[in-house]
Amino acid sequence: MPGLSFTLPHWLYWVGLIVFPIVAMVLSRRPQPKERRYTLALAYMIAVTGGIIGLHRFYLKNLLGIVYLPIFLFVLYANGQTHDARTVLSNHANQIRVAERVLEREVGRVEDARAGLSDLEARVTAAEAGSFAQKSAEKRLQRAQDTIEKGEARLIEARQTMEQVTPLRDAAAATRAFWQNAAAYAFYAILILLAVDLVLLPGLVARANAALPPHEEISEAEQALLAAEAADRPKQDHEYAENWIDRLSLFCGEYVAYWAVIAVFVYYYEVIARYVFGSPTNWAHEAMYLMFGMQYLISGSYAMMTESHVRVDIFYAPLSRPKKAWVDLLTSIFFFIFAGTLLVTSWIFAMDAIAVPSGNAVISAWARDEIGFGQMIASLNAGQWTDPNVRWGEISFNEWEVPLWPMKWVMVMGGVLLVLQGVSKLSKDIREIARGN
Structure with a gap:
């Protein structure tokens, strides 16, 4: 039985995470054909x-x-x-x-x-x-x-x-x-x-x-029924977006949602490689749990905007909108403590990840305060991105040896998005209290 020795290149992993959601979002926005x-x-x-x-x-x-x-x-x-x-x-x-x-x-x-x-x-x-x-x-x-x-x-x-x-x-x-x-x-x-x-x-x-049956137009009664069902549907995600911060959170949430499709293909490949070719991979599981960790961090602001977080709101649900805004305003103190701590801690983790002593890139040297920011920018060249002998900071302990510093910087991105969404929610609460309706 032939074997498989394919190991996912690091560059292909990152290109897939960046390009695939863009292609998927473009395809999902295409007009759907009326006839199947x-x-x-x-x-x-x-x-x-x-x-x-x-x-x-x-x-x-x-x-x-x-x-x-x-x-x-x-x-x-x-x-x-x-x-x-x-x-x-x-x-x-x-x-x-x-x-x-x-x-x-x-x-x-x-x-x-x-x-x-x-x-x-x-x-x-x-x-x-x-x-x-x-x-x-x-x-x-x-x-x-x-x-x-x-x-x-x-x-x-x-x-x-x-x-x-x-x-x-x-x-x-x-x-x-x-x-x-x-x-x-x-x-x-x-x-x-x-x-x-x-x-x-x-x-x-x-x-x-x-062999498909001929397409039949739906009757006016069926159209009215579909319209009534659409009127009773839950609030759509885009209806939550009221400002540029909401739209940014909405875009990021939709963007990383398509990563779940990548996981389907990767785990399918892993199962086939393991049980058909007898060649289990050393990268599939690590690639996916790192991807899902980044997805969790990026989608935090999206979940906050669409109120998708799991919560027990026995006392909160019956309140009027102004009273809910007051409760959200008071509890936002704890939110910003958490979000601020996440942002600061993730920044430290991210800087430490590119500053490990074994990193030999100029960015790693800058993170260790061995060179200044201007010298680091001036020293950047194509070799810093393409030379396999240049390693940027922390890598995994697995044989795949994927760099871990991008994941740490995604933590920073997630923290920034969460703080911004908190600011957006705070402004909405203040406006709701001002209306007093």
Whole structure:
């Protein structure tokens, strides 16, 4: 079975986090077609991402996609058998390695002990009876005899292990090779089917669209019902925005919301790489939990603006709007204490992250007060961004070694957005109190 050795480059990780939400926001704002139709672009995307289980066929409501499922399940089963055989093979190979080391070590010891046995016996005979020399020679002779006896026992056991385990190891190796080849052939069969489908996909999409029922305009009664439902709908997010701070929080919240879609693709890749190719990644989990941490920080102001935070408002809910504003105004003291502490602390964390002694960028030197701000700006060049030998401050302890300083600076951004949204909320409360309605 072929393996995957792909490791997500750091630059691609950051480009994806920046570019993907922009593309998604543009696509989401496109006018929706009145008539539901299958699209070739979406069909190809599904084929590339989920074609190994026939999702592109199911998207087009083509039941021939079922052909992919038993083959894919066989690949999973064969990989499971390969994993079990690999474990058995590893255990047997371990036993053989231990036996080989015993043979290598004990053969020399036993031969050396036997070679010196006659000399030790002669010393015991030549020594004066009852003397210290005789007792010392007898001890050395006894040690040599014990070495021979124990060494021979170990050699017999090691040879028995070699005789018994070697056939088991060979059988496990053959089993592993069989299931590994079976999984590979099944996977190649899926690739052949998928390649054929990629060629046939335009025709499949055309036939699926031709099979759709004709579009029917909804009646006036249905339009009135939809309008009534729209009037009763909850307040939309954009209706909360009253100033530029609200619009900034709204934009940031929507922007990082699309990161959840990235997680779907990344974890899908991780599952396929782990269970189909037997190549688990060393970056997927770390990349996603760092991404979700940044998402949580950035979306804090959005959640505050749309009042999405979890809260118990048994006493707050029945109050009139001016009284709610008074309560919010008084409790904002605690909010600004929290938000200010978050901002200051995150600034310290962010500066410390780029100031670690192992950082060799000019920005790291500036953060450690080794050079001034003007000198740092003057020293910046393309090499500071592209040279792999230049490292900016703190990195993760994982093999992926992603820089952690951008996450720390996102904490600063989250703190700034939260403080700004607090200022916006404070101004709204003051205006509400002034109205007195």
